[in-house]
Amino acid sequence: MKRDGPLTGIQVLDLSRVLAGPFCTMILGDLGADVIKVEAPGQGDETRGWGPPWAGETSAYYLSVNRNKRSMVLNLKTEQGQAILLDLVRHADILVENFKVGTLAKFGLPPKRLLEINPRLIVAEISGFGQNGPFSHKAGYDYMIQALSGLMSITGSPESGPMKVGVAIVDVLTGLFTATGILAALHERNSSGKGQILDVALFDASVASLVNVASNYLISGKVPQLLGNAHPNIAPYQLFQTRDQPIIIAVGNDTQFRRLAECLGCPWLAEDPRFAKNSARVVNRKALVQKLETILTKHTSSHWISLFEELNLPSAPIQTLDQVFSRSQVKERNLLVEMEHPTAGNISLVGSPLNFSRTPVSYRKYPPLLGEHTEEILREMGYSRMQVKEWEQAKVFSPNEKRSE
Structure with missing residues (x-):
């Protein structure tokens, strides 16, 4: 029997947008939390x-x-909008913002x-x-942080010059760190009864x-x-032609x-004092790479991959x-998820990498339309349809936002 996720019963107010915050709150949502994405009128989340x-x-x-x-x-920016948010805060467990x-x-x-x-509220503030x-x-912004943090100074080759990572990796890592911090704060709250600011x-x-590059x-x-595709502390550990x-x-x-x-076919390399130990191979990396590529270019990639797999040598x-x-x-790891969306039809999404033995992640809600659940949430809070209509007219939220009926 399928059980509820480990965060079932936890409510999250997501005031974030773009990537780091939404990635964090999606993790919490996959784990079973009820995530309310609070968006500004008009465009909503920029993405x-x-x-x-x-x-x-x-x-x-x-x-x-x-x-x-x-x-x-x-x-x-309206008093009523602020008042509604405060009402939401009274019953929430977590608030995430990246203003x-x-x-x-x-x-x-x-x-x-x-x-x-x-x-008891846990407030997670994400900023640059x-x-x-x-x-x-x-x-x-991810790109500028990759530059300022030193990440770009170690990414790329002497030929290419500094390069950013191909995905907004700083945003992703920040989302992961934030989710970790939130879960730790939730655990601590179980004993103290108190929330805190992260x-x-x-x-x-x-x-x-x-990590190790900074430590080096x-x-x-x-x-x-x-270093391009080489490793600063290990050799050979890189791309080969x-x-x-x-x-x-x-x-x-x-x-x-x-x-x-x-x-x-060159067992003598392992006896050569320049290459016998990893520390020596790192120092003599250039000579080693030249010798290995001379051999590797004699056959195709599939030839070598097949041979290396037989000998349990890490390669790809x-x-x-x-x-x-x-x-x-x-497929076997459930990394591809199919969901039905009201305007996009059937969509494919990347699944969660978290696999629990008793309380699995679940995919309950498609990425929502802008303001789709505004009235639904307000009614859950106890507000009447008349109040909702009045606030709509007062531009607490825009009347043209799409909402569930």
Whole structure:
């Protein structure tokens, strides 16, 4: 029998938009939380218009991080809009926002006031540079944070120059860090009975994600350089050219290297003092790579991949997304989800990577239309249809927003 998700009964107010915040709240929604996406009148979440590509009238970008939510339109610049939000806060468990620092305070809704109204509330504030510090007033965007945090200085090759990661990875990592912090705060609340404020910055998340590369610098004092597809601490662990196309070889220890050398028909390489130990291979990386590529270019990528798989040597081709989503591994791991959408029809979404033995994730709600659930939520709060109509006329939310009947 299918059970409720681990966060069933938890209500989340999602005042965020674009990627980091919505990605975080989608994780919570997949885990069973009731997520109310509070959007501004008019356009709503900016990513609704970030296309092509489109599925019907909806952008693929918006669809990627907004399932398992209900959309409610509120004009927080109006007193009634603020009052409705405060009513929502009284019964919520979590509030996530990624406004520019100080915006909620301008609305008369600073986090401390929210906690006074609901002492059990967990407020997660996502910003570019955090709630304090000399850069706190600056807006933060993934691309600029990749540059400022040092991530771009280690991504790319000497030939290409600094490169950004192919996806907005800082936003994704920030969303993951925020979800982790929220779950920790929920756990702590079980014993203290108190909520708290969580301050997460894109800059901080990116710097923290430099892990071993940052540690290499802090310990050695040497500024890391562009390594392209090589690893700073392991060799051979990079992209290699074969006769037809490149492949990845990821040798993680000396035993694997000996197997690789034997497989390539040059066992003597594992006895050469320049290559016998990983530390020596890192120092003599250039010479090693030249020797390996001389051999690898004699045969095709499929030849080598097949041979390496037989010997349990870590290697892989570079797959395009059509190849990725055609793999049976994707199907077996439930990484492709089909949902019916009222304007986009049948849509395909990437599934959650979380697999629970008793309380599985679920896909209950398609990414909502703008304001689709405004009236539904207001009625749940106890407001009458007449009040809803009055607020509609007062532009607390726009009358042209789409709402569920």
